[in-house]
Amino acid sequence: MTPGARVQSAIEILDLVIGAAKSGGAAADTILARWFAGHRFAGSKDRRAIRELVYAAIRRCGEVPASGRAAMLSVAEIDANVAAAFDGSTYGPAPIGPGEAAAVAGAVPAWLAEALAASGLDESAQAALLERAPLDIRVNRLRGGTVAVEGAEPIDGLPDALRLPADTQIERLPEYAAGAIEVQDAGSQIVALACGAKPGDHVIDLCAGAGGKTLSLAAAMANEGTILATDTDRARLQRLPPRAERAGVTIAGTRLLDPGREAVALEDWRAAADVVLVDAPCSGTGTWRRNPEARWRLTPERLNRLTETQARLLDIAADLVRPGGRLIHVVCSLLDAEGRDQVDAFLGRHPGWSTAPLDVPFGSPHGLGIRLDPAHHRTDGFFVAGLTKP
Numbered sequence: 001m002t003p004g005a006r007v008q009s010a011i012e013i014l015d016l017v018i019g020a021a022k023s024g025g026a027a028a029d030t031i032l033a034r035w036f037a038g039h040r041f042a043g044s045k046d047r048r049a050i051r052e053l054v055y056a057a058i059r060r061c062g063e064v065p066a067s068g069r070a071a072m073l074s075v076a077e078i079d080a081n082v083a084a085a086f087d088g089s090t091y092g093p094a095p096i097g098p099g100e101a102a103a104v105a106g107a108v109p110a111w112l113a114e115a116l117a118a119s120g121l122d123e124s125a126q127a128a129l130l131e132r133a134p135l136d137i138r139v140n141r142l143r144g145g146t147v148a149v150e151g152a153e154p155i156d157g158l159p160d161a162l163r164l165p166a167d168t169q170i171e172r173l174p175e176y177a178a179g180a181i182e183v184q185d186a187g188s189q190i191v192a193l194a195c196g197a198k199p200g201d202h203v204i205d206l207c208a209g210a211g212g213k214t215l216s217l218a219a220a221m222a223n224e225g226t227i228l229a230t231d232t233d234r235a236r237l238q239r240l241p242p243r244a245e246r247a248g249v250t251i252a253g254t255r256l257l258d259p260g261r262e263a264v265a266l267e268d269w270r271a272a273a274d275v276v277l278v279d280a281p282c283s284g285t286g287t288w289r290r291n292p293e294a295r296w297r298l299t300p301e302r303l304n305r306l307t308e309t310q311a312r313l314l315d316i317a318a319d320l321v322r323p324g325g326r327l328i329h330v331v332c333s334l335l336d337a338e339g340r341d342q343v344d345a346f347l348g349r350h351p352g353w354s355t356a357p358l359d360v361p362f363g364s365p366h367g368l369g370i371r372l373d374p375a376h377h378r379t380d381g382f383f384v385a386g387l388t389k390p
């Protein structure tokens, strides 16, 4: 494909991504995969180039752009090769018209920039939320605990973590197939450590998803004790058992919850858990590095619904913790409404509970918890706090 044809393809894909962001449709990665499946003439180099262009445009525009072309014109402002591709050639985009408007460049939508600033993230820390994420892995102690992966760098303070060149084809490594390594951001690894789960503990991973943190917890517990992994999303939770098997985890069971009826389904665990991890559904502002178009999907209304669910889940979790046990509140978001303020409000609703110290290698104190962010810690953004039941 010519450079112009690649840029024009990226513009068409961006139009689909913008439409999906507005209507709650498929994620950018899914849209790209579908587009490539339907356009077999695009070879692997074309696909890589188109993908890069699409993500460059998504990263470049804080607000939802008016069109794919406007987004790509914004990239053209900083990339002469992209600007040159607007040459009107066959399959390429029409030349840039006089005074034609490009989408405004910016890191985040204005309403979110305000909320992030109020949560202590200055402009450069906000921009870092859109940087490219490195590829971190966790070496699985349950499968031997040592691997030699070419180009891997250690991460200070995290003995089981390695950072790999971002383009490493991880799924092709024999260590991956053998369950000796898991793809897991260093921040997620720290959050799992923050739970302080020990061998023999009874742990609930209340929002387990496909089990990323469940598997870390099992490794920290040396596969001794019990983990109940629950979620309301059947498809996600179904991915957990095969992952656990690959990783040699034998202590994790799953239970699908009905939204609104979680407490009933967990009656048998009332006041029984040493640790309950609430890795709550959240806005994901801390994961924009991987998912930059998520910032086009978030609205104040959606954020409100999320914070209500978070508070409800914390209250459900509180009932499941045994006296003296711990509740860990985690969000992959840097908005105080989802992190610091949730913990303050929880303590207001639950007299007698106190904050639990977190044994983590790094993180910045924030409110009654700690925070990790891409600018300061080179991890995804997280807030985590520990709470002890009286």
Ligand SMILES: C[S@@+](CC[C@H](N)C(=O)[O-])C[C@H]1O[C@@H](n2cnc3c(N)ncnc32)[C@H](O)[C@@H]1O
Pocket: 206, 207, 208, 209, 210, 211, 212, 213, 214, 230, 231, 232, 233, 236, 257, 259, 260, 262, 279, 280, 281, 282, 309, 313, 332
């Ligand atoms: C941040 S994700 C969890 C990620 C997961 N712990 C991991 O490490 O990969 C939040 C999860 O909360 C789940 N969730 C949403 N509402 C829930 C509810 N009412 N009860 C339990 N889980 C819920 C979502 O389906 C999603 O999988």
